[in-house]
Structures are given as structure tokens and as C-alpha cells.
Amino acid sequence: MTRLLDARGLSKRFGGVLALDSLDLSVAPNEIVGLIGPNGSGKTTFFNVITGICGADAGRVSFDGTDLTNASSRAVYQAGISRTFQRSRLSLSLSIFDNIMIGNHKRLNQGLWFNLLSRGRFRLEFEANYLAARALVEVFEPALAGRLLEPVAGLPMIDRRRIEICRALISEPKLLLLDEPSAGMTHDETAELMNDILLIRERNRQLTIIIVEHEMGVIERITDRCVVLNFGRKIAEGRYREVAADAQVQEAYLGVA
Numbered sequence: 001m002t003r004l005l006d007a008r009g010l011s012k013r014f015g016g017v018l019a020l021d022s023l024d025l026s027v028a029p030n031e032i033v034g035l036i037g038p039n040g041s042g043k044t045t046f047f048n049v050i051t052g053i054c055g056a057d058a059g060r061v062s063f064d065g066t067d068l069t070n071a072s073s074r075a076v077y078q079a080g081i082s083r084t085f086q087r088s089r090l091s092l093s094l095s096i097f098d099n100i101m102i103g104n105h106k107r108l109n110q111g112l113w114f115n116l117l118s119r120g121r122f123r124l125e126f127e128a129n130y131l132a133a134r135a136l137v138e139v140f141e142p143a144l145a146g147r148l149l150e151p152v153a154g155l156p157m158i159d160r161r162r163i164e165i166c167r168a169l170i171s172e173p174k175l176l177l178l179d180e181p182s183a184g185m186t187h188d189e190t191a192e193l194m195n196d197i198l199l200i201r202e203r204n205r206q207l208t209i210i211i212v213e214h215e216m217g218v219i220e221r222i223t224d225r226c227v228v229l230n231f232g233r234k235i236a237e238g239r240y241r242e243v244a245a246d247a248q249v250q251e252a253y254l255g256v257a
Contacts, residue, residue: 002028002029003026003027003028003062004027004028004029004031004063004064004174004175004208005025005026005027005050005061005062005063005064005175005208005210006026006027006061006062006063007023007024007025007026007046007050007059007060007061007062008024008059008060008062009022009023009024009058009059009060010022010023010024010025010046010049010056010058010059010060010061011023011056011057011058011059011232012042012045012049012054012055012056012057012232013057018231018232019042019045019232020042020045020046020049020056020059020232021042021231021232021233022058022059022233023042023046023059023229023232023233023234024234025046025227025234027175027208027210028208029174029206029208030205030206030207030208031208031209031224031225032201032208032209032210032211032222032223032224033209033210033211033223033224033225033226033227034210034211034212034213034219034222034223034225034226034227034240035210035211035212035226035227035229036212036213036214036216036219036226036227036228036229036243037228037229037230037235037252038230038252040231041229041230041231041232041252042229042231042232042233043179043212043229044086044179044212045232046229047083047177047179047210047212049061050068050076050081050177051073051076051077051081051083051177052068052070052071052072052073052074052075052076053073055070056069056070063076063079063080063081063175064079064080064174066079077171080172080173080174080175081173081174081175081177082103082168082169082171082173082175082176082177083168083176083177083178083179084161084164084165084167084168084177084178084179084181085164085179086179086180086183086212087183088160088161088164089164090152090160090163090164090167091152092151092152092153093151093153094151094152095148095149095150095151095152096133096137096144096147096148096149096150096151096152096155096163097130097133097148097149099152099163099167100133100136100137100148100163100166100167100170101129101133101170102167103166103167103168103169103170103171104129104170104171130148132170133148133166133170134148136166136169136170137162137163137166139196139199139200139203140162140165140166140196140200141159141162141196144159144162144163156189157184157185157189158185158189158192158193161181161182161185161193162193162196164181165178165181165196165197165200169200169207173207174206174207174208175207175208175209175210176207176208176209176210177209177210177211177212178197178209178210178211178212178213179212180212180213180214181193181197181211181213182194182213182214182215182218190215190218194218194221194222197209197211197222198222211223216240216244219240220240220241220244223240224239225237225238225239226238226239226240226243228243228246228249228252230248230252235248235249235252236248236249
């Protein structure tokens with residue numbers, strides 16, 4: 001298997017808790033991989049180690065041929081990995097557009113001279129970014145595309161999740177990490193958001209996605225492959241129906257004795 005992301009022997013300890021225990025996990029280009037397991041199994045810790053929020057105690061991480069072991073969050077972002085979080089990280093007082101642009105600092109000119117004195121070039125950059133953000137939002141919810149300058153505080157949960165994903169996508173990453181995107185949403189809203197994710201993937205076949213999700217209907221519907229964690233270890237891997245039928249998975253995740 002050609003590997004876009006390759007984690008080998010990844011371990012992370014918090015005090016006496018071994019959150020990741022010699023984890024091997026690889027993802028091929030263009031896959032949608034589901035990362036599942038009971039609470040505390042290491043899913044979010046894996047995301048945090050990959051994205052530089054916390055360093056690994058052992059193991060290595062390679063992404064697109066580059067060693068990202070214990071790289072900074074900025075270096076990970078520059079390499080082409082973006083993510084969302086289980087709990088919303090939107091700035092509610094800022095506009096939809098401003099929240100999306102927070103995820104685009106890789107391509108924004110942040111120099112003082114440019115922003116204060118090169119007003120014509122600044123205006124052109126703003127217009128280009130506005131059009132890019134609008135086009136991205138239109139894929140998710142066309143009605144939102146005309147409201148980019150409104151604050152996100154007035155949006156329902158599903159639209160906030162959409163904006164968070166747009167913020168992660170605006171930098172055109174190679175790998176998108178989604179941490180429980182359906183959290184706080186109804187069943188119908190979850191189905192809508194999954195439609196959006198599948199549409200994004202259809203329109204950008206270069207995008208690879210790892211999704212952490214507790215809704216098994218979501219995992220079954222949108223993933224090509226699943227990896228199941230328990231106590232920081234990988235206990236199963238394969239297509240959803242294969243891992244769901246695994247006795248070890250049923251015991252650990254589904255509560256079947």
C-alpha cells in the first residue's frame with residue numbers, strides 16, 4: 001500500500017495512563033479511514049500527536065515522505081494536514097469569512113508593510129480569498145455563501161460544523177482529520193453533514209480523510225476502511241462489516257460479552 005501517512009510504534013503516556021501503546025497506523029492517498037473505539041481508547045490522542053499538540057514518547061510519523069515526528073503544529077499545517085476538533089473552536093463574534101480565514105494563514109500575506117501600505121494588493125488578496133471561501137461554503141450550504149460577513153454566533157450547530165470544516169479545507173490540505181464532526185447534532189443533521197463530506201471528497205479526489213466518529217452508521221456509510229483502538233492499541237482493521245463482526249471489537253466497543 002502506498003502510504004500518505006505512516007505512524008509506526010507510536011506511544012504517548014500521560015502520567016500512569018498509556019494513551020497510545022506502540023500504535024502502527026497507515027493511510028493511503030485518497031482514502032476515507034474511520035478511527036473508532038470506546039471513550040479513552042486513544043483516538044483524539046492520536047490526532048493530537050500527529051498534529052503537534054502533544055509530542056510522542058516513542059515511535060515515528062511520516063507524512064508524504066517527510067518525517068513529522070514531534071513536529072510543531074505549524075510544521076504539520078505547512079506539510080498539508082488540517083483538522084477539526086470535537087468541541088467547537090469557532091470565534092463566535094467573528095464573521096463566517098473571518099473564521100474560515102483563520103485556517104488560511106499559510107497563504108495570507110501578514111507583513112505590516114503589505115497590510116498597511118499596499119492597499120491595492122491587499123484588496124486583490126481579500127477579494128481572491130473571499131471568492132475562495134464563498135466557493136467552499138457553497139459546496140456545503142449554498143444559502144450560507146451569501147452570508148459570509150455575518151457572525152457565526154447566529155448559526156445552528158450543523159452550519160457551525162460546516163464552517164469548521166471549511167476552515168480546515170481552505171488551505172487545501174492533503175489530509176483532513178475530522179474529530180467527531182457529528183457531535184451535538186441530530187440524526188438528520190448528521191446525515192446532511194455526511195452528504196457534504198462525501199461531496200467534498202467527490203470533488204477533490206486528492207483529499208484523504210481520517211474521521212473519528214461514534215455514530216457507526218456514519219462510519220459504515222462513508223469510510224473505505226476502519227481502524228479500531230482499545231486502550232491505545234489497534235485491535236482490528238478492515239472494512240466496517242469485517243471489524244463490526246470481530247468478537248474483540250464487539251467486546252471492547254459494542255459491549256457484547
